[in-house]
Amino acid sequence: MKAQKIILIAFLTPLFLFSACEKDGEIPMDFQNLSIDSLKILQTNIPVSLYTDLTFINENVGYAISNFGAIIKTTDGGNSWEQLLFPVSFFLNKIQFTDSQTGYIIGGDNTGGYLLKTDNAGQSWQLIDLNTPDKERPTGMFFISNKTGFISGKKLFRKTTDGGQTWSEVMDQVLENIADVSFKNAGEGYATSDNGKYLKSADGGKTWQSMQSNTSDHLKKIYFAGSKSFAKGRTKVFIDLSTGNKAFSVPDSAFNFLFLDDKRCIGIGQHYEVGFLPYGDIFLTNDTWAMFSQKKYSPQSEAMNVTAIAKVKNGKVLIIGSGTINSTVISLRY
Numbered sequence: 067m068k069a070q071k072i073i074l075i076a077f078l079t080p081l082f083l084f085s086a087c088e089k090d091g092e093i094p095m096d097f098q099n100l101s102i103d104s105l106k107i108l109q110t111n112i113p114v115s116l117y118t119d120l121t122f123i124n125e126n127v128g129y130a131i132s133n134f135g136a137i138i139k140t141t142d143g144g145n146s147w148e149q150l151l152f153p154v155s156f157f158l159n160k161i162q163f164t165d166s167q168t169g170y171i172i173g174g175d176n177t178g179g180y181l182l183k184t185d186n187a188g189q190s191w192q193l194i195d196l197n198t199p200d201k202e203r204p205t206g207m208f209f210i211s212n213k214t215g216f217i218s219g220k221k222l223f224r225k226t227t228d229g230g231q232t233w234s235e236v237m238d239q240v241l242e243n244i245a246d247v248s249f250k251n252a253g254e255g256y257a258t259s260d261n262g263k264y265l266k267s268a269d270g271g272k273t274w275q276s277m278q279s280n281t282s283d284h285l286k287k288i289y290f291a292g293s294k295s296f297a298k299g300r301t302k303v304f305i306d307l308s309t310g311n312k313a314f315s316v317p318d319s320a321f322n323f324l325f326l327d328d329k330r331c332i333g334i335g336q337h338y339e340v341g342f343l344p345y346g347d348i349f350l351t352n353d354t355w356a357m358f359s360q361k362k363y364s365p366q367s368e369a370m371n372v373t374a375i376a377k378v379k380n381g382k383v384l385i386i387g388s389g390t391i392n393s394t395v396i397s398l399r400y
Contacts, residue, residue, distance in 0.1 A: 100350040120374035131158040174203025206246035218244035248288040258285035279310035292328030334372040346372040
């Protein structure tokens with residue numbers, strides 16, 4: 067399928083950014099249990115917005131994207147942020163870099179789904195119309211190389227081998243939603259679907275095997291934790307993708323997660339108490355959610371929703387929340 071709308075958007079100021087896929091790396095020898103006491107609000111100039119995704123390409127340089135089309139960057143590990151020229155004004159929901167020059171973002175609005183691509187470290191971006199079914203924006207994206215990648219969404223599962231310029235159907239006909247797609251390594255990949263179904267590839271996405279979990283819940287986001295692979299459903303249940311069985315449950319108000327290994331995990335989200343505004347949440351577990359601790363943030367001065375999380379380097383995680391008057395950057399050291 068050929069892209070029909072291509073727009074080149076150049077930033078006003080050259081940006082010398084170094085980008086790469088976020089990698090978990092190895093856990094330090096002195097890795098400590100995650101602790102609420104290690105959470106610290108940073109004093110930053112981050113622009114106010116609802117940030118949907120965050121990624122770091124090294125311990126200094128990172129990007130965040132928002133639901134209003136904002137792209138921001140930091141070059142000092144999250145202490146200060148620069149708002150880049152808005153290339154678009156629609157919802158952006160996922161960002162990934164595959165090397166120091168090549169990065170991808172997916173998003174869209176009621177006109178359809180789009181891919182933003184840079185091949186010069188963010189100095190300019192190309193906007194590619196994905197011509198998605200029913201003009202829905204894609205929900206999942208993963209590139210296993212500069213050229214080869216996948217997008218997923220409502221009755222959508224496509225592959226590109228030329229860096230997003232053209233797309234082909236992964237299967238002859240997609241009748242269900244493919245919520246997310248992700249690869250654990252160059253060979254092993256998964257795609258989640260409705261009614262407990264998911265797909266598995268062992269050859270880098272060339273072929274896919276249909277799998278059925280022991281739940282009828284729609285499976286959503288995919289997570290990798292050490293040697294394990296999980297998918298979260300619409301409820302608080304995680305499914306082990308190696309067996310299709312229930313693995314564990316998480317707090318009701320945790321909506322996004324970062325696994326540091328197969329036991330230690332951070333969950334973020336929000337919950338309601340008395341009043342109209344929700345409180346932002348960060349949850350920490352050191353035993354795969356058998357037990358957990360919770361830190362809540364005031365909606366007025368801190369965050370009424372905690373939405374974006376990424377590992378900066380071994381020993382440091384950054385989290386972004388949004389309050390009624392500002393956005394908040396939270397550091398977790400471990």
